[in-house]
Structures are given as C-alpha cells and as structure tokens.
Amino acid sequence: MKPANQIMKQVLRSGIGVLTAIVVVGGATISFAQESVSVRATLMTGGVPVDDPSAAVWTSAPPATFPMSPQVHWQNRIQEVTVKDVIVRALHDGKQMAVLVEYADPTQDPDDAAALEFMVGDKKAHFAHGQPMLQVEGGPVNIWFWKNKTGKAVDMNAKGFGTLKAQEHQDVKAKGIYSNGTWKVVFSRDLSTGHAEEDVQIAPGQFISIAFAVWDGRKDGAGDLVEKGSQKAVSSWWYFRADAPPDYSGYMYAAIAAALALGFQFVLIRKLKKGQSA
Amino acid sequence: MGALGKPIILMVGMYAFLKFVLPNIPGSAPLPSSLIFLYLLLTASGIVIFETLSGESKDAFWGPIQRFLTGENIGGLQALRYGVFILFPLLVGWQTYGSTAVSDLPPTESRTIHPAPPGEYTGLSNPVPKTPENIMQGKGFYAAYCSPCHGGNFDGKGPAARGYIPAPANFADPTTIAMLQESYLFWRIKKGGVGLPIEGAPWKSAMPRWEVELPDEWIWKIIMGEYDGAHQSPRTWE
Numbered sequence: 001m002k003p004a005n006q007i008m009k010q011v012l013r014s015g016i017g018v019l020t021a022i023v024v025v026g027g028a029t030i031s032f033a034q035e036s037v038s039v040r041a042t043l044m045t046g047g048v049p050v051d052d053p054s055a056a057v058w059t060s061a062p063p064a065t066f067p068m069s070p071q072v073h074w075q076n077r078i079q080e081v082t083v084k085d086v087i088v089r090a091l092h093d094g095k096q097m098a099v100l101v102e103y104a105d106p107t108q109d110p111d112d113a114a115a116l117e118f119m120v121g122d123k124k125a126h127f128a129h130g131q132p133m134l135q136v137e138g139g140p141v142n143i144w145f146w147k148n149k150t151g152k153a154v155d156m157n158a159k160g161f162g163t164l165k166a167q168e169h170q171d172v173k174a175k176g177i178y179s180n181g182t183w184k185v186v187f188s189r190d191l192s193t194g195h196a197e198e199d200v201q202i203a204p205g206q207f208i209s210i211a212f213a214v215w216d217g218r219k220d221g222a223g224d225l226v227e228k229g230s231q232k233a234v235s236s237w238w239y240f241r242a243d244a245p246p247d248y249s250g251y252m253y254a255a256i257a258a259a260l261a262l263g264f265q266f267v268l269i270r271k272l273k274k275g276q277s278a
Numbered sequence: 279m280g281a282l283g284k285p286i287i288l289m290v291g292m293y294a295f296l297k298f299v300l301p302n303i304p305g306s307a308p309l310p311s312s313l314i315f316l317y318l319l320l321t322a323s324g325i326v327i328f329e330t331l332s333g334e335s336k337d338a339f340w341g342p343i344q345r346f347l348t349g350e351n352i353g354g355l356q357a358l359r360y361g362v363f364i365l366f367p368l369l370v371g372w373q374t375y376g377s378t379a380v381s382d383l384p385p386t387e388s389r390t391i392h393p394a395p396p397g398e399y400t401g402l403s404n405p406v407p408k409t410p411e412n413i414m415q416g417k418g419f420y421a422a423y424c425s426p427c428h429g430g431n432f433d434g435k436g437p438a439a440r441g442y443i444p445a446p447a448n449f450a451d452p453t454t455i456a457m458l459q460e461s462y463l464f465w466r467i468k469k470g471g472v473g474l475p476i477e478g479a480p481w482k483s484a485m486p487r488w489e490v491e492l493p494d495e496w497i498w499k500i501i502m503g504e505y506d507g508a509h510q511s512p513r514t515w516e
Contacts, residue, residue, distance in 0.1 A: 066441070068441045069439065069440055070426075070438045124480065124481060126471065133472050134469055134472055136476045254374045257371050260370075265366065
C-alpha cells in the first residue's frame with residue numbers, strides 16, 4: 001500500500017480537476033446581456049435630455065443596432081428604402097424615459113420621419129401595424145410618430161393598416177436634429193401614463209416589445225414622395241427594457257450562503273475529529 | 279492508486295465524455311449544463327453507494343477524505359487543506375449570487391416554425407397541370423412577388439430580407455419546402471404572417487397575405503415554380 005501522503009496528493013490533483021469542471025459547468029450558465037436584440041434604457045439621475053439629441057449623457061447609454069427592411073407585408077409596399085439600420089439608445093430617471101434613434105440619411109427633407117412602435121398591455125400584436133391575426137385575437141399597437149416638417153411627435157394607436165388614429169391624450173414629445181448626413185431623433189414620455197388601454201406602460205426591469213419605422217422624405221423625378229404611408233423602412237419586433245433600480249440582495253444571499261458553508265465545514269471537522277479520537 | 283483515485287478518474291472521465299465526446303456522436307447534440315450536472319450527481323451517488331457496500335471498502339474510501347479534512351498526518355498538504363476550506367464557502371457564495379442575479383436575457387421565444395395548418399388545407403393537391411409553361415409562369419410570378427425577400431436564387435437572401443426576423447425561408451434548404459406538402463405552402467402563401475396560429479408567436483413574420491392580391495391559380499403556379507427553381511420536391515404520403 002502506498003503511503004497516505006502520496007494517495008492524498010493524487011486525490012487532490014484529480015480533485016482540483018473535478019472542482020475546475022464544476023466551475024466550468026456552473027460558469028456556462030452565467031448569462032450576458034445581448035445588446036443586439038434589446039434596447040436597454042440606462043437609469044440616470046438628473047433630468048433626461050428630452051430636448052437634446054446630442055447631450056453628452058447619451059454616451060452612457062449602450063447603443064443597439066437594428067436592421068431595417070422595406071415594408072412588404074401590406075400591399076401598398078415598397079421594395080427598396082434609404083435607411084438600412086437604426087442605432088438606438090435609451091435613458092430613464094425612474095419617471096421619464098427618452099429613446100434616441102439615429103440613422104444615416106443623405107439629405108434633409110421636410111417629409112423625413114421616424115416612429116417607434118410598442119405593444120399595448122398584455123395582448124400580443126403583429127409587428128406590421130398590429131395587423132389583425134386571422135386565428136388569434138391580437139392587441140393594438142402604440143405608435144410614436146415624429147415628422148421633420150412639424151418638429152413634434154404624435155401619440156397614436158393602430159390595429160392594422162388603415163386604422164391609425166391620433167390619441168386624445170398626447171403624451172409623447174420628440175425632437176430631431178440633422179447634421180453630417182445623420183438624423184438624431186429623441187422621443188420622450190413618462191414611463192407610465194393614466195391611459196393603459198392606449199399607451200404602452202413601461203415598468204423598469206420588464207422586457208417589452210419595440211419596433212422602428214423610418215421614412216426618407218426624398219422626392220422622385222416627378223416630385224412625388226418615394227417613401228410615404230406604408231411605403232417605409234421597418235424593423236421586426238425587438239425588446240426594450242428600462243433598467244430597474246440597483247438591487248444588492250444577491251450579495252446578501254451570497255454572503256449568507258458562504259457563511260452557512262463555512263459553518264458546515266466547522267461542524268463537519270469537529271465531528272470528524274471527535275469520531276477519530278473516540 | 280487508492281480507493282479514492284478511481285472514483286475521481288471516473289467522475290472526470292464522465293464529465294469529459296458528456297461534454298466533449300457525446301456531442302460529437304452523429305445524431306447527438308451538446309447537452310445542457312444542467313443535464314451534465316444531473317448525470318455527474320447520479321454518477322457520484324452511484325460511486326458512494328458502491329464504495330460503502332462493505333466496511334472495508336468504506337474505510338478505504340472515506341479514510342483519505344477524513345484524514346485530509348481533519349488534517350491528521352498530511353504534512354505538506356496542510357496549505358491545500360486551508361485553501362479548500364477558504365475556496366468552498368466562496369464557491370457556494372458565488373453560485374448563490376449567480377442563481378439569484380436577475381437575468382439580462384430577454385424572454386425566450388419558442389416559436390413553432392411549421393405549425394399545423396387549418397383542416398381545410400390538409401390534403402389539397404395542386405390543381406394546375408405540371409407543364410413546362412405553367413412552371414415557367416410560376417417562376418415569373420415568383421420573381422415579381424416573392425424574390426424581393428426569398429431571393430432570385432430561392433435562398434431567402436433577397437434585397438428586402440435583411441431586417442426581417444425570422445428570415446424569409448430558404449427554399450433550397452432541405453428543411454423548408456422539401457419537408458412540406460404543396461397544400462401547406464398554399465396555406466402559408468394565402469394567409470401569410472397574420473394567418474399564423476398562437477403557437478406561431480411571436481408574430482414577426484412579414485409574409486404578406488397573398489389571398490387578397492393573387493388568385494389561387496397563380497399561387498399554385500408559384501408553388502410549382504418554387505420547387506422547380508429550388509431543385510426540391512414536395513413531400514408526399516407515398
């Protein structure tokens with residue numbers, strides 16, 4: 001028989017291997033934020049820059065890029081659009097939220113426009129204007145529409161193409177600035193409004209659905225708008241989440257668990273030592 | 279090799295097998311870490327039961343563990359013993375933190391890619407004769423109405439496809455139209471993204487509801503053109 005010391009060395013060498021394996025297995029379950037599928041509204045203190053698309057504080061919000069397609073679902077479609085991607089950032093202060101949409105557009109036109117789309121309440125909605133589903137009852141969508149010409153936002157609802165209607169309660173603000181071939185448009189609103197039937201309600205920490213639309217207001221040779229109405233650039237549904245206030249309870253639970261493990265060790269060794277001497 | 283060496287080699291071997299060998303066996307897939315953990319737990323329980331069957335094997339198994347834990351006559355391993363005592367609570371704390379932390383991942387979407395069609399569509403056969411003229415006409419309609427998204431090469435890579443998730447179906451892929459019947463395509467083309475049932479959620483399919491724009495005969499011809507252009511055949515029951 002080998003000396004105990006040598007056995008223990010072997011045991012420990014392999015033991016460390018097992019321990020490493022456990023850490024690798026456990027580590028694989030730790031998740032990372034996927035910025036490419038969701039917009040994260042960073043929690044900030046002080047006023048949200050609702051009127052300032054170029055405020056320095058925007059750099060503290062992580063950008064998310066979403067690809068755009070020409071709208072094809074509805075028959076009044078288009079096969080090519082100017083805007084290929086939108087870069088989106090968001091901020092909130094626990095009361096107000098602001099979404100900054102940024103995209104390349106070679107020319108500034110009066111009819112340049114952009115919009116955000118959200119589902120309302122718990123009912124799912126088709127991304128194309130909340131177009132009614134044939135087999136299932138879907139819900140309406142809340143659309144925040146900004147147009148360069150008017151310089152402001154309209155808070156609207158739709159349940160399918162051709163049903164778009166401005167709300168009685170206008171809660172959304174928007175401000176766009178154009179420079180160096182890039183539009184930066186800020187949409188802002190309170191996180192919650194008193195009209196849960198019409199407006200998206202944003203609860204920090206919860207994922208909600210968001211989609212984007214952009215119209216390049218350029219005109220063709222005959223002086224007609226190329227992109228208008230349902231002829232626009234659209235995105236699919238993506239996720240939006242306003243950061244929840246920091247929660248430190250995880251550290252507390254970890255400390256309690258570590259203390260329990262430590263106590264367990266003490267009790268175990270005491271028992272073993274007692275057993276040996278007995 | 280002591281009574282403790284073999285079990286440890288067995289555990290490591292089991293882990294390596296589950297993690298690296300099993301996924302590479304044809305027809306298999308990588309195991310989720312929770313399943314690997316469960317298998318390792320079962321292996322460990324088996325070992326403990328086996329090693330404690332007789333008094334002798336029990337002593338040979340527990341002896342080294344006990345000696346290490348109590349620190350009796352382990353000489354130079356004393357430092358490692360303290361290391362384990364510090365590391366273990368930290369590991370428990372870290373795992374607890376990891377399991378209570380709020381996930382940054384959006385909700386998982388379990389979309390059924392090919393949900394069952396409504397009853398009236400099952401078993402329909404293409405009423406249009408499969409002639410070269412009809413196939414050619416179908417390809418023409420395809421080029422006009424479908425290719426902007428599904429691509430001129432039937433590969434789902436049309437110029438309008440980039441923003442759409444799910445991506446337009448790639449008909450050359452053997453897991454799309456090759457495993458479906460013509461009647462299924464007829465349903466999907468006619469009703470589009472809004473015709474999907476609840477299990478087809480989230481409703482992101484941009485597929486138009488072509489029944490409001492195209493006559494049935496054109497749709498049947500498009501189906502023929504699609505199979506021919508993508509070099510696939512419809513699934514049949516024969």
